[in-house]
Amino acid sequence: MYWEVAKRGFRRYSTYRAATVAGVVTNSVFAFIRAYILIAIFRQRAHIGGFDVRDALTYTFVSQGFLMPMAMFGWYDIEQRVRTGDIVSDLYRPVDFQGYWFALDGGRALYQAMARGVPPVLVGAVFFSLRAPPVAALPVFAVSCVLGLAVSFALRFLTNLLSFWIIDVRGPAQVLVMVELFLGGVVLPIALFPRTLEVLARALPFASIAQLPLEVYLGKHPGVDALTTLAVQAAWAAALLLAGRAVLGAVMRKLAVQGG
Amino acid sequence: MTQELIQLRDVTKTFTVARKAGRVRRRFEQVHAVDHISFTVAQGTMVGYIGPNGAGKSTTIKMLTGILVPTSGQVRVAGLEPSRNRVELARRIGVVFGQRTQLWWDLPLRDSFDLLRSIYRVPGARHARNMAAFTELLDLAPFLDVPVRQLSLGQRMRGELTAALLHDPDIVYLDEPTIGLDVVSKAQVRDFLTGINRERGTTVLLTTHDLSDIERLCRRILIIDLGHVIYDGDLPTIRRRFGDERTLVVDLEEAGPPIDVPGAVVDRVEGSRQWLRFHGHQLSASELVARVAERVRLVDLAVEETDIEDVVRRIYLTGRS
Numbered sequence A: 001m002y003w004e005v006a007k008r009g010f011r012r013y014s015t016y017r018a019a020t021v022a023g024v025v026t027n028s029v030f031a032f033i034r035a036y037i038l039i040a041i042f043r044q045r046a047h048i049g050g051f052d053v054r055d056a057l058t059y060t061f062v063s064q065g066f067l068m069p070m071a072m073f074g075w076y077d078i079e080q081r082v083r084t085g086d087i088v089s090d091l092y093r094p095v096d097f098q099g100y101w102f103a104l105d106g107g108r109a110l111y112q113a114m115a116r117g118v119p120p121v122l123v124g125a126v127f128f129s130l131r132a133p134p135v136a137a138l139p140v141f142a143v144s145c146v147l148g149l150a151v152s153f154a155l156r157f158l159t160n161l162l163s164f165w166i167i168d169v170r171g172p173a174q175v176l177v178m179v180e181l182f183l184g185g186v187v188l189p190i191a192l193f194p195r196t197l198e199v200l201a202r203a204l205p206f207a208s209i210a211q212l213p214l215e216v217y218l219g220k221h222p223g224v225d226a227l228t229t230l231a232v233q234a235a236w237a238a239a240l241l242l243a244g245r246a247v248l249g250a251v252m253r254k255l256a257v258q259g260g
Numbered sequence B: 001m002t003q004e005l006i007q008l009r010d011v012t013k014t015f016t017v018a019r020k021a022g023r024v025r026r027r028f029e030q031v032h033a034v035d036h037i038s039f040t041v042a043q044g045t046m047v048g049y050i051g052p053n054g055a056g057k058s059t060t061i062k063m064l065t066g067i068l069v070p071t072s073g074q075v076r077v078a079g080l081e082p083s084r085n086r087v088e089l090a091r092r093i094g095v096v097f098g099q100r101t102q103l104w105w106d107l108p109l110r111d112s113f114d115l116l117r118s119i120y121r122v123p124g125a126r127h128a129r130n131m132a133a134f135t136e137l138l139d140l141a142p143f144l145d146v147p148v149r150q151l152s153l154g155q156r157m158r159g160e161l162t163a164a165l166l167h168d169p170d171i172v173y174l175d176e177p178t179i180g181l182d183v184v185s186k187a188q189v190r191d192f193l194t195g196i197n198r199e200r201g202t203t204v205l206l207t208t209h210d211l212s213d214i215e216r217l218c219r220r221i222l223i224i225d226l227g228h229v230i231y232d233g234d235l236p237t238i239r240r241r242f243g244d245e246r247t248l249v250v251d252l253e254e255a256g257p258p259i260d261v262p263g264a265v266v267d268r269v270e271g272s273r274q275w276l277r278f279h280g281h282q283l284s285a286s287e288l289v290a291r292v293a294e295r296v297r298l299v300d301l302a303v304e305e306t307d308i309e310d311v312v313r314r315i316y317l318t319g320r321s
């Protein structure tokens, strides 16, 4: 069942081809801008926070590929259905509401990973010598991406559910976007942050979305370290998904008493 | 014995709404959307659930689906308590809220149906059979591959009906399913519903402001207003009770005073035309015409029935007074 749902999520996005092409171009252009800034920085120092220039360039292009699959520019699918009231029909289906949306989002993410995630990396590989991930790290990277998606979804699920209480969730959702982009290490790898900021960023769930999978990709978490990384991500995903369920319970109680 | 599929006993739903009173202060008011309603619906019947705006129709339907919990009273649908067994019940009911959509906006109509198939776990063969039947009955073929957002209202509504019925529910709640439809689409939707009810024995609870829907579809109607049931019965009875009055319109050779004839009262006089109101079961139209002809010279005449809209308007008015 969830597989079928995921397939529709995939299909749904694959209908917007022109938008996909335009998006790939934009993502790649931004990757180049970020790449040249980083090259300039690494002219001053060859190593920052364990990264060399090649790490940083690889990080840039791959992270650019994470933007859309992880929906880091905002996602309002549930909010829209709340606003129109159509959400009520989703709520009385004989399925788990959160599981249903996660499956739908999984399909979307898979489509965007293929259409929007891979191309910037290929483009980058043509112009720069990017680092290829260690073969041993690939399975860990795959799991790490899925867990990253779970964390990203759980956060978006929570902010979207806010729309049952407040009229306009775009405010909180925009804050989430900014925080994710910055503390999630997309603007700049967390590894390049000042020490205290890095500690803070690592203590928060946002690093699980892109930073940790990217570090795995770069081979920064070999051996047992990989498992610890995955465990951190899994813990955040579980905690945030459970929080989402709790809020969903509150939504159902509110609807049952106050009406939609 | 017919089984009572839907049972409401003394059901009340009260909303608390905040009203502004002064700058900061808010007063809390209780709105009794549904106020001590009791009724039952037998399996396989089609019931028209009507009433003026704000009467409590949608609120009742929401309680029947289990989305809303009644403030007091008891609701039973197919032997289940909806709010407690919402998910279990969901497999057995279908819902169309005419103003909402349950379809997936960006997906072709067909994909929405496929998704519903997996959500309701309908076996493949049955799904295919239902799809074929509905495609034929509702003429879905021309737009099955069109994304829902591009469908016209009539097309979308046919999609909504299909979506509500694909999993063979025992009961469908239709909240204004013909809203905004043209006459052709309305007729198609009505024929479809009649067919479903006849062939599958589906119980239908229908809310609408278009009373011709009710006339065509429902033997029984329930009228509610201000949260109360004000009428529960069949259509012929309601006509007899409230709509039995007929009007004889006569054109006379020359204008004159209101005709004095036993069994009828003159409602209106306009030049040489007069309107005589009479009770259909006390006096036949031909008898009245004969009596009138004895007294004055007639040029033309016509008998007007009170239409169902008038009947219901009168019931709404008496219910409120």
Ligand SMILES: Nc1ncnc2c1ncn2[C@@H]1O[C@H](COP(=O)(O)OP(=O)(O)OP(=O)(O)O)[C@@H](O)[C@H]1O
Binding pocket: A258, A259, A260, B015, B016, B017, B031, B032, B033, B051, B052, B053, B054, B055, B056, B057, B058, B059, B060
């Ligand atoms: N969530 C809610 N909060 C507060 N009041 C509500 C809520 N839902 C409905 N009401 C009130 O309850 C009453 C009944 O509403 P309901 O929607 O059931 O009417 P209806 O019969 O469906 O009307 P319509 O024909 O306009 O669709 C109205 O006075 C409405 O304002």
Ligand SMILES: [Mg+2]
Binding pocket: B057, B058, B059, B175
């Ligand atoms: Mg309504």
